Amino acid sequence: MDPAPAADLAAVAQQCLDATHDGSLSFPAIIGRLIEAGFEGYAVDYRRSAQSFYLPDGTSLDLPMPSHAGPVAAAFDKAVVEAQIRWAQSGDQAYTYQAFSRNVAAAGCAGYLVSFLGRRVVYYGRTGDIHVELFPQ
Numbered sequence: 714m715d716p717a718p719a720a721d722l723a724a725v726a727q728q729c730l731d732a733t734h735d736g737s738l739s740f741p742a743i744i745g746r747l748i749e750a751g752f753e754g755y756a757v758d759y760r761r762s763a764q765s766f767y768l769p770d771g772t773s774l775d776l777p778m779p780s781h782a783g784p785v786a787a788a789f790d791k792a793v794v795e796a797q798i799r800w801a802q803s804g805d806q807a808y809t810y811q812a813f814s815r816n817v818a819a820a821g822c823a824g825y826l827v828s829f830l831g832r833r834v835v836y837y838g839r840t841g842d843i844h845v846e847l848f849p850q
Contacts, residue, residue, distance in 0.1 A: 782814035789838025793820035
């Protein structure tokens with residue numbers, strides 16, 4: 714599948730970024746839209762408050778995130794990060810991406826890489842500590 718024109722890709726990426734932050738689309742729905750547009754993954758960088766969307770040809774699109782997660786703690790607390798992931802997956806009506814982001818940053822998560830090809834998310838800390846989360850089946 715050929716990727717959409719650059720303007721269309723930027724629009725899809727921005728719509729998905731906005732939907733993440735306003736809660737209007739679920740994670741699976743966002744992934745579906747990004748894959749359909751031709752993206753192969755994206756990365757969230759809490760320290761830069763930015764998100765990068767990657768295409769198979771090696772190009773990428775960087776967008777600022779609409780809200781800032783706050784400072785990233787020095788130590789990576791894998792148990793807290795995992796608990797926040799479970800909260801995000803739970804369907805809890807109280808869940809918000811802003812709260813998730815604040816909580817994982819406070820637990821030392823500097824960002825994460827979402828790989829559609831690998832069907833996983835790699836959460837990482839400032840020291841290179843990681844947690845790998847496979848997409849639910």
